[in-house]
Amino acid sequence: MSKKLSFQSAASLFIAAGLLLITIFLPWWGMKFYAPQYQEGLNIIVYPYKLAGEIDIVNSLNHYIGMAQFSEESFPELQFLPWIIAGMALLIVITGLLRKMSLLYGLIGLFIIGGILGIYDIRRWLVSFGTNLDPKAPITVDPFVPPIIGENTIANFVTNSYFSYGSFLLLLVFLLILFPLWKERRQ
Amino acid sequence: MKKLFSGAGGILAGLLVAFVFFGSSSLGAEEQALSSENKSNAEAVYVPHGEHDEYYLINSGGHSGQLFVYGVPSMRHIRTIPVFTPDPATGYGFDKESKEMLGGYTWGDLHHPALSETNGDYDGNFLFATDVANNRVAAIDLEDFHTVDILEVPNIGGPHCAAFVTENTEYIFLPTRFSLPFDTEYASLDDYSEEFRGVMSAVTFDQESKEFDVAYQVALPPWSYDKARAGKRDSSDWAVISTYNTEEATTNLEINASQADRDYIVLFNWKNLEERVANGEYEEFNGEKMIYPEKHKGDIYLVPVAKSPHGIDVSPDGKYFIASGKLAPAMTVFSFEKAFEAIENEDFSGERNGLPVLNYDSVMEREVDPPGALGPLHTQFDERGNAYTTMFISSEVVKWEYETGEIIDRQDVYYSPGHLVTPHGDTAEPQGKYLVSLNKIAKDNFLSVGPSHPESMDLLDISGDEMRHLMSVPVNPEPHYGQMVHRDVINPFHVYEMDESNPYAVYDQKDTRIERDGDNVTVYGIAMRSKFIFDAASERPDVIEVNEGDTVTMHITNTDFDQDIVHGLGIMDYDLNFEQMPGQTKTLEFVADKAGVFPIYCTNFCSALHQEMTGYLMVKPKE
Numbered sequence: 001m002s003k004k005l006s007f008q009s010a011a012s013l014f015i016a017a018g019l020l021l022i023t024i025f026l027p028w029w030g031m032k033f034y035a036p037q038y039q040e041g042l043n044i045i046v047y048p049y050k051l052a053g054e055i056d057i058v059n060s061l062n063h064y065i066g067m068a069q070f071s072e073e074s075f076p077e078l079q080f081l082p083w084i085i086a087g088m089a090l091l092i093v094i095t096g097l098l099r100k101m102s103l104l105y106g107l108i109g110l111f112i113i114g115g116i117l118g119i120y121d122i123r124r125w126l127v128s129f130g131t132n133l134d135p136k137a138p139i140t141v142d143p144f145v146p147p148i149i150g151e152n153t154i155a156n157f158v159t160n161s162y163f164s165y166g167s168f169l170l171l172l173v174f175l176l177i178l179f180p181l182w183k184e185r186r187q
Numbered sequence: 188m189k190k191l192f193s194g195a196g197g198i199l200a201g202l203l204v205a206f207v208f209f210g211s212s213s214l215g216a217e218e219q220a221l222s223s224e225n226k227s228n229a230e231a232v233y234v235p236h237g238e239h240d241e242y243y244l245i246n247s248g249g250h251s252g253q254l255f256v257y258g259v260p261s262m263r264h265i266r267t268i269p270v271f272t273p274d275p276a277t278g279y280g281f282d283k284e285s286k287e288m289l290g291g292y293t294w295g296d297l298h299h300p301a302l303s304e305t306n307g308d309y310d311g312n313f314l315f316a317t318d319v320a321n322n323r324v325a326a327i328d329l330e331d332f333h334t335v336d337i338l339e340v341p342n343i344g345g346p347h348c349a350a351f352v353t354e355n356t357e358y359i360f361l362p363t364r365f366s367l368p369f370d371t372e373y374a375s376l377d378d379y380s381e382e383f384r385g386v387m388s389a390v391t392f393d394q395e396s397k398e399f400d401v402a403y404q405v406a407l408p409p410w411s412y413d414k415a416r417a418g419k420r421d422s423s424d425w426a427v428i429s430t431y432n433t434e435e436a437t438t439n440l441e442i443n444a445s446q447a448d449r450d451y452i453v454l455f456n457w458k459n460l461e462e463r464v465a466n467g468e469y470e471e472f473n474g475e476k477m478i479y480p481e482k483h484k485g486d487i488y489l490v491p492v493a494k495s496p497h498g499i500d501v502s503p504d505g506k507y508f509i510a511s512g513k514l515a516p517a518m519t520v521f522s523f524e525k526a527f528e529a530i531e532n533e534d535f536s537g538e539r540n541g542l543p544v545l546n547y548d549s550v551m552e553r554e555v556d557p558p559g560a561l562g563p564l565h566t567q568f569d570e571r572g573n574a575y576t577t578m579f580i581s582s583e584v585v586k587w588e589y590e591t592g593e594i595i596d597r598q599d600v601y602y603s604p605g606h607l608v609t610p611h612g613d614t615a616e617p618q619g620k621y622l623v624s625l626n627k628i629a630k631d632n633f634l635s636v637g638p639s640h641p642e643s644m645d646l647l648d649i650s651g652d653e654m655r656h657l658m659s660v661p662v663n664p665e666p667h668y669g670q671m672v673h674r675d676v677i678n679p680f681h682v683y684e685m686d687e688s689n690p691y692a693v694y695d696q697k698d699t700r701i702e703r704d705g706d707n708v709t710v711y712g713i714a715m716r717s718k719f720i721f722d723a724a725s726e727r728p729d730v731i732e733v734n735e736g737d738t739v740t741m742h743i744t745n746t747d748f749d750q751d752i753v754h755g756l757g758i759m760d761y762d763l764n765f766e767q768m769p770g771q772t773k774t775l776e777f778v779a780d781k782a783g784v785f786p787i788y789c790t791n792f793c794s795a796l797h798q799e800m801t802g803y804l805m806v807k808p809k810e
Binding site: 061138 | 715747748795796799
């Protein structure tokens with residue numbers, strides 16, 4: 001049980017750590033809004049450290065239904081998320097260096113917990129923005145919660161939520177972390 | 188008996204079949220041909236929804252003082268650009284900047300738009316136009332299709348034939364239509380020949396600062412200067428202007444300016460004039476650098492031409508200049524090369540008003556006189572060596588080869604064409620695809636709107652050997668030359684960028700404020716969907732309170748940085764209004780000389796709550 005991980009397994013972990021660092025600079029999640037006069041679509045794109053897309057335009061439209069304004073300040077996660085990711089990468093590297101199975105299990109556990117927390121966090125924000133609508137807004141709509149993935153219709157807008165490159169790469173990182181489990185099976 | 192019946196019946200049936208068959212087929216063939224021609228014409232001009240026209244056509248609006256933008260081939264009117272005339276639709280002439288630019292004039296007679304050029308072809312940067320009525324020249328920035336500078340040029344009398352630009356937009360030349368008293372404010376018409384001059388101006392335009400400047404002026408003889416062109420390629424240092432009234436008549440010009448058998452083309456070398464100015468060979472005159480050609484010889488020559496010429500055009504290769512005599516029904520092709528040779532050999536037939544006159548026969552290449560064609564005016568070109576000339580009196584366009592003088596084709600237009608325009612048709616790189624004839628008269632071609640009929644344009648397909656008439660459209664008055672430019676050359680932007688260095692711009696609601704300094708009230712406000720905020724900290728952020736007699740300055744920024752979200756601001760009963768493009772900051776200045784409560788509202792439809800986008804100007808009466 002205290003058997004050391006093979007070199008291939010360690011390599012897999014190092015690659016995983018590298019890719020994980022790259023994900024900091026890639027979009028993780030996004031939402032695209034379509035309306036008759038915005039057929040090209042308006043974007044909110046979430047990176048671990050910033051928001052991108054037509055945030056100002058989305059904000060100026062959201063005020064009609066009394067939704068709070070999106071800004072990087074309103075998401076404190078964006079301040080520390082890159083550090084958590086970097087820390088996670090560091091843990092992967094350490095595991096690869098020490099090549100200890102027990103550390104690997106811890107890592108996988110952390111990853112699963114992190115993933116669940118991440119998805120919970122997105123969900124929490126979607127609920128918060130979609131349900132805390134200003135009662136004095138010019139257009140009254142029922143509170144709504146857009147899905148994490150998929151389509152939603154609100155007023156004249158069809159929204160499309162989706163995971164993006166960063167998340168796909170994150171999945172690959174997870175598979176690379178799982179790889180040693182398969183590699184080291186009953187040997 | 189039966190046989191007889193059946194025989195007669197057979198013959199009858201045969202006749203019936205023959206009648207129906209041949210009758211309908213011969214009739215149908217004509218109808219079919221006509222309808223298929225109409226159909227193919229319709230297809231040729233149809234631009235499907237969502238697709239764009241291939242060419243911009245930017246037309247002068249004559250005495251409307253405006254420019255009109257059309258798409259070719261659809262001929263859809265896309266935009267009106269106010270230049271010399273205030274325009275409530277855009278607020279042009281109401282906000283501080285454009286009001287100052289218009290200088291108190293409320294109209295202008297906009298002629299001859301000219302696109303800026305690089306290497307003899309349109310570069311899509313700016314468009315220039317002149318005002319015959321008030322001696323002005325304007326620049327329109329093609330990044331946003333708005334007028335950016337207007338210069339009132341001194342010492343001149345109506346730049347009718349201008350503007351025309353040199354090959355790299357070094358100069359915009361403004362020869363003028365009316366000669367005026369020179370050196371004195373007033374002079375008797377009896378002393379016309381001695382006291383009057385027709386001044387031509389060389390104007391520069393700085394594309395960075397977007398400002399005009401007069402480089403120098405030339406005191407030409409007291410004639411009327413009619414149409415002008417800069418040379419191209421080998422002739423690019425030279426330019427030509429047609430003139431009439433070399434008779435120097437002062438009354439009843441219809442008769443008196445049509446007496447001389449020959450008028451002149453003024454041929455001048457602007458590069459030499461430029462050098463002369465650099466060397467200080469000019470005199471200060473009324474604030475301008477004035478060149479007197481009779482004192483400084485060697486740059487300006489006269490070429491005799493058939494009487495009362497109007498149009499003059501330079502072929503794309505820069506080898507020829509073509510003059511059209513509106514009274515002498517012919518196009519005369521002159522050779523630049525021959526003219527240069529004549530100048531070198533001093534092959535002069537005499538002198539007029541101190542200017543050497545070149546020998547007509549030495550410079551003339553050929554006269555082209557299409558039988559029955561009357562009133563040739565203006566010529567444009569394609570890239571295949573063809574010239575296209577409008578015939579004002581015989582209402583047609585004549586296609587001819589300028590190297591040989593051979594007439595290729597003639598096409599009727601409806602009616603009385605003045606100018607015509609082909610894509611890049613006055614450049615060194617014409618694109619002979621379409622031709623638009625700018626007609627002075629439409630007569631009964633369209634639904635009647637009373638005694639005044641619209642002006643009109645005809646669109647012709649000139650890609651083949653024969654010209655094809657595609658369509659006729661009514662247009663705003665008065666189409667007086669235009670520029671047709673490929674859409675790829677023009678690159679407009681959509682939203683103004685944030686300019687943090689602009690002291691009048693406010694981008695954050697929190698920074699909106701109203702400042703008072705004595706009798707001056709300054710508002711730093713914003714317009715956004717769907718409200719005005721003049722002072723965010725105030726109980727009513729959309730209200731401006733002033734005292735009667737205060738001077739009010741409103742700096743307003745449209746903070747919707749979103750394509751096509753335009754706001755307007757109108758103040759009731761104060762005759763004030765402007766339009767604001769996305770991201771733009773504009774300034775309105777006025778004296779609150781009327782006491783009362785004046786609603787302020789958004790004039791440009793901006794959103795579903797546009798109607799609610801209002802505020803108040805409260806003017807407290809004097810005690």
